[in-house]
Amino acid sequence: MIAGMSHEPARASAIADLMRAGRETSRLSMVFRYAIAERLGLTVSDLECLDFLGDAGSATAGQIAERTNLTTGAVTSMLRRLQQAGYVTAERDPADRRRMIVTLRPERSAELEQPYERFAERAAWLVEGYSVEELRLLVRHHARMQAMYLAELDSLHSGDAGRQSV
Numbered sequence: 001m002i003a004g005m006s007h008e009p010a011r012a013s014a015i016a017d018l019m020r021a022g023r024e025t026s027r028l029s030m031v032f033r034y035a036i037a038e039r040l041g042l043t044v045s046d047l048e049c050l051d052f053l054g055d056a057g058s059a060t061a062g063q064i065a066e067r068t069n070l071t072t073g074a075v076t077s078m079l080r081r082l083q084q085a086g087y088v089t090a091e092r093d094p095a096d097r098r099r100m101i102v103t104l105r106p107e108r109s110a111e112l113e114q115p116y117e118r119f120a121e122r123a124a125w126l127v128e129g130y131s132v133e134e135l136r137l138l139v140r141h142h143a144r145m146q147a148m149y150l151a152e153l154d155s156l157h158s159g160d161a162g163r164q165s166v
Contacts (some may be wrong), residue, residue, distance in 0.1 A: 053104035
């Protein structure tokens with residue numbers, strides 16, 4: 001039994017419902033990401049890279065590799081493709097000429113955001129009905145889920161994927 005799981009039937013049922021809902025949301029999120037990437041003529045990894053650069057402003061190829069879970073070789077090929085397509089610029093880091101600083105071209109941002117506009121409007125409408133306390137609960141939940149994903153990715157990279165820890 002997972003730590004913290006109660007024997008109370010109503011709680012166990014609610015937890016099972018939450019887990020099912022989370023899996024379905026995750027699945028639909030992936031299907032949505034693939035559809036957006038296809039519409040833009042990109043791969044999902046390309047889209048993840050561009051989203052990251054949209055948030056971060058600029059990053060090194062190593063940071064992009066870490067964020068997208070790709071090898072540095074795969075990131076090099078992806079960045080070459082994105083640069084040729086006019087999505088990013090890549091310049092040598094003046095502090096370390098071996099590193100490249102990759103930046104999303106701002107004039108392409110609107111094009112990348114357009115497929116998400118209707119979804120963003122619907123998401124804004126969805127959260128409109130939540131209280132501040134409910135919103136803070138959701139933020140805490142997402143932060144904890146992100147920490148779990150990062151820990152699991154670390155385990156997968158270090159070869160500890162078979163071990164269980166709670």
